[in-house]
Amino acid sequence: MNRITTRRTTVLRTIGATAAGLLLAGGLAACSTVTPGGGGESGSETVNTLDRGMEQGYLRVGIANEPPYTQVNADGSVHGAAPDVLRAVLQTMGVEEIQGVVTPYEAMIPGLNADRWDVIAAGLFMKQSRCEAVAYSEPVIVSTESFGVPAGNPKDITTIADISANTELKIAVLTGGFEEGILKTASIPEGQIVLVKDSRSGMEAVTANRADAFLLPTLSLNALVEQDPSIEVTEPIEDAPRTGSGAAFRKEDTELLEAYNTALAEFKKTPEFAKILTDWGFDPTVVEGVTTEELCKTEG
Ligand code: 6CS
Numbered sequence: 001m002n003r004i005t006t007r008r009t010t011v012l013r014t015i016g017a018t019a020a021g022l023l024l025a026g027g028l029a030a031c032s033t034v035t036p037g038g039g040g041e042s043g044s045e046t047v048n049t050l051d052r053g054m055e056q057g058y059l060r061v062g063i064a065n066e067p068p069y070t071q072v073n074a075d076g077s078v079h080g081a082a083p084d085v086l087r088a089v090l091q092t093m094g095v096e097e098i099q100g101v102v103t104p105y106e107a108m109i110p111g112l113n114a115d116r117w118d119v120i121a122a123g124l125f126m127k128q129s130r131c132e133a134v135a136y137s138e139p140v141i142v143s144t145e146s147f148g149v150p151a152g153n154p155k156d157i158t159t160i161a162d163i164s165a166n167t168e169l170k171i172a173v174l175t176g177g178f179e180e181g182i183l184k185t186a187s188i189p190e191g192q193i194v195l196v197k198d199s200r201s202g203m204e205a206v207t208a209n210r211a212d213a214f215l216l217p218t219l220s221l222n223a224l225v226e227q228d229p230s231i232e233v234t235e236p237i238e239d240a241p242r243t244g245s246g247a248a249f250r251k252e253d254t255e256l257l258e259a260y261n262t263a264l265a266e267f268k269k270t271p272e273f274a275k276i277l278t279d280w281g282f283d284p285t286v287v288e289g290v291t292t293e294e295l296c297k298t299e300g
Contacts, residue, residue: 049118049249050256053095060117061086062108063100066199067223068280069123069141069245072102081280085140085264086121086247088272092263104197106176109133112250119256120248123217125178127241130248131296135257137246137264139295141277142286144236145179145243147171148206148214148221151232157213160186160239170194172202172211179215181300182240203228217243219281244287244295 053059063070063083070080078100087098101117108120112134123143126136147157155169156162163169164186172194173179183193194211196202202214203224214221214231221233246264249257267273277284 048255049253050093050095050259053090053118053256054093057095058097058099059090059095059119061098061100062103062111062117062120062122064105064108064122065102066123066220068219068282069217070100070121072100080123081141081277081282082121082123082245082247084276084280085267085273086119088276089247089260089263089267092267093259104176105174105178109248112248115250118249118253123243123245124248125243125245125298126292126295127178127181127298127300128296129181129300131292133251134248135251135253136248136292136296137257137260138292139244139246139287139290140264141246141282142242142244142290142295143282144218145182145215145240146218146221146236147234148203148216148224148231149212149234150206151230153232153234155212158234159237160188163188163192167192169213170211172196172205172214174198174202174216178243178300182215185299199224203231206231222281241298241300242295244290244292246292 047055049059061078061083063072063078063080065072068080069082070078072078078098083098083100090098101111103111105122105124108122108124109130111117112120120134123141124130126139149155149157157169160182163171163183167189170192171183171188173183173196175195175197180193180195194205196205199216199220202216205211206214207228207230218233218236221231225231225233247260249260274284
């Protein structure tokens, strides 16, 4: 592992087994150098994740870099609705900073359970299989899915049912993402699914006519089309499941989860919570009354 310490941030480059992750400072860390902890070992005793975070001043967070859910700025600082809420809540718990590790969605849960990061805050939407593998906090974000289509939506793709009804249609989705699960749950044949590694490749699949649409969260597509006006974003898809996410912890980090949920409940009452979500384009009222138990019933 090599370490590059700049005046403003500390960037650690990890050569991961499943996905090279770039470890980024969560904020403007003044000349701090960190060596990510291993499995929480500190001396001879095992230190739990919350205590380790308080002792070392940060927790490592798995992120994707998909605005507005997650965003890595040019200076290496980590932002987006999910990490900004995570950082604010952890600070009320005595954990000052977060260190982001950029990784594909499909690697987030394996990496968490392999202790490559301590928490996921990326808009990793809750569904049955994920809720079996990690411990989600109560939800922070509830959002919608849309299609990115060529301008004018020439094939009039607006629902998942439209894809089922026309076997000629090809839909791009992120490998291992929530949207791939939507198509599989709808029994869409593999021949209609175009797997892409990242959002840019999904947009390119549509512009290069390798796919008729790119299925992704509405707000993520809205951010992407700012760079590519040849793509149009459909209205939220009425027959797609509601997407909700919170922070995801290892199942064994029960003390951290409990403390986080308590602190999150208080933070949700503050104007800062509403401001973070609103500033990133989310409606903070949509998550009111929605629970992890409910969102974890989503098939897939
Ligand atoms: O939870 C997921 O897998 C999806 N979440 C976001 C924020 N973007 C795409 C990804 O597939």
